[in-house]
Amino acid sequence: MAPLKILQFCAVDATADVLLRPLIESLKTEGHQVDIACAYGDRTDQLREEGWVIHTLPIDRKFHPKRNLQTIQELVTLLRREKYDAIHVHTPVAAALGRVAARIARTPHILYTAHGFYFHERMSRVAYELVFWLEKSLAALATDWLLLQSEEDYSLAKTRQFKRDDRLLHLGNGIDLNRFKPIAKTHNPEQLKFLFVGRLVREKGILDLLQAFTQLSKTHPGATLTIAGELMVNERDQETGKLVEAYLADNPNVHYAGFVKDTPTLFSDHDVFLLPSYREGLPRSILEAMASGLPVIATNIRGCREEVIDHETGYLVPVASPDALAEAMESFILHPERLETYGRRGREVVEERFDESIVLTRQLDLFAQISAREAG
Incomplete structure (x- = not known):
């Protein structure tokens, strides 16, 4: 050769x-x-x-x-x-x-x-x-x-x-299945920790997610949302990052982690992963979350629907629908047993296919x- x-x-x-x-x-x-x-x-x-x-x-x-x-x-x-x-x-x-x-x-x-x-x-x-x-x-x-x-x-x-x-x-x-692994943990349904990882741009659905979390917080004030990602200086969409910053200032239950290098620990520290994108290829972040044993809420678009099995490893919701996002998030609070069953099945899917x-x-x-x- x-x-x-x-x-x-x-x-x-x-x-x-x-x-x-x-x-x-x-x-x-x-x-x-x-x-x-x-x-x-x-x-x-x-x-x-x-x-x-x-x-x-x-x-x-x-x-x-x-x-x-x-x-x-x-x-x-x-x-x-x-x-x-x-x-x-x-x-x-x-x-x-x-x-x-x-x-x-x-x-x-x-x-x-x-x-x-x-x-x-x-x-x-x-x-x-x-x-x-x-x-x-x-x-x-x-x-x-x-x-x-x-x-x-x-x-x-x-x-x-x-x-x-x-x-x-x-x-x-x-993804590297040895790097991302599920760990045993106890979930508190009324204090669930939701996680978003991605670029802070509109097409990632971040503004829809913040609107959904605002709705969720009215009935479940103990829930938290972590946003991990960055807005690169050469990104086309700079306005969305500013809107996210303004939202963070008024919402103590939403935490901004910035760029996180130790993503396995980040996933292990949370209960549910969200990616409400408008357009994707075949997102690695979903695979990393599933490999870590997290159920996933994602939009029903190309790529996401190849990874997430609706009502089996998580939920697929319509694009640009904060109401549907909030309903899916609340489902895990009302039915906490799904956190384990969906998370376990997600790990199996990644091992089989990704x-x-x-x-x-x-x-x-x-x-x-x-x-x-x-x-x-």
């Missing part, structure tokens, strides 16, 4: 650190050289101190012609200079720009992991069709291998013939296949 020179390309350094770290380290162990290209961020210097090679580029997280063109130009220069064998792109906008640049630079192998197609069921029909056309065009013209985390995305890409079947891979998602080692093996096998092609 010939060692490959691989570039992992994503919008922000947090993606490389949190989501891609297992893959990056595994590829290095296999003997490949793995560099990262992303926008400069809070973690860049730390990752460089660990020995990671990180190339920083200006990357806008939304479509902006002038800035997007600059990203493409700088990435083309990097790809031509470093002569990478393969580029592996992530996150919607960065993935689009990265694939265009890689095709211009004639990088031999272009891989795209769709953590969740950008088009989704809540878009207007016109917007959906436009983004769908763009995704399918990029898949056909500037993608050699299309890896799908969501089973729904994989089925759609296969049915609508985004690529030949042998160039499509249902990757799935997974083991990180399986997902890593699929990716390593694909890179081994590419390496064999390079070796001739």
Whole structure:
């Protein structure tokens, strides 16, 4: 097997650190050289101190012609200079720009992991069709291998013939089952501890959750809500973070934990996990919560409904429905026995379907296949 020179390309350094770290380290162990290209961020210097090679580029997280063109130009220069064998792109906008640049630079192998197609069921029909056309065009013209985390995305890409079947891979998602484990604990129904982990942006449903918790608190004042996450400076939505800050000032039962590195302990310290997003791929936070033995309340959207089994590992509620969220939260207060039964079943589901080692093996096998092609 010939060692490959691989570039992992994503919008922000947090993606490389949190989501891609297992893959990056595994590829290095296999003997490949793995560099990262992303926008400069809070973690860049730390990752460089660990020995990671990180190339920083200006990357806008939304479509902006002038800035997007600059990203493409700088990435083309990097790809031509470093002569990478393969580029592996992530996150919607960065993935689009990265694939265009890689095709211009004639990088031999272009891989795209769709953590969740950008088009989704809540878009207007016109917007959906436009983004769908763009995704399918990029898949056909500037993608050699299309890896799908969501089973729904994989089925759609296969049915609508985004690529030949042998160039499509249902990757799935997974977590380290040894890191996230359930622990024995006693639940106080009237003092349940609810937890949200995610970016402080509107599309994560955080404002709906705060409204739901306000309703819940009127009849169950002992309940608490912890919000763990951060608002990055390059985030498109800055207004929601300000609204959350204002809410926190007036609600002592809502605690802001900020970015939490020790997430296993965070999950162990709470009773119920919530993710009321408007759009997801295949969220790791739900898997981490389920592996930790927590029941989950999530919205009935792509990704979430592939992980949460309604009335078995938690509840699926409509998008943008604080009333439904409040009702689901109250259900665990009124029926505390479900905390254990739903939590236990959630752990079983993760063990059966979402083991990180399986997902890593699929990716390593694909890179081994590419390496064999390079070796001739």
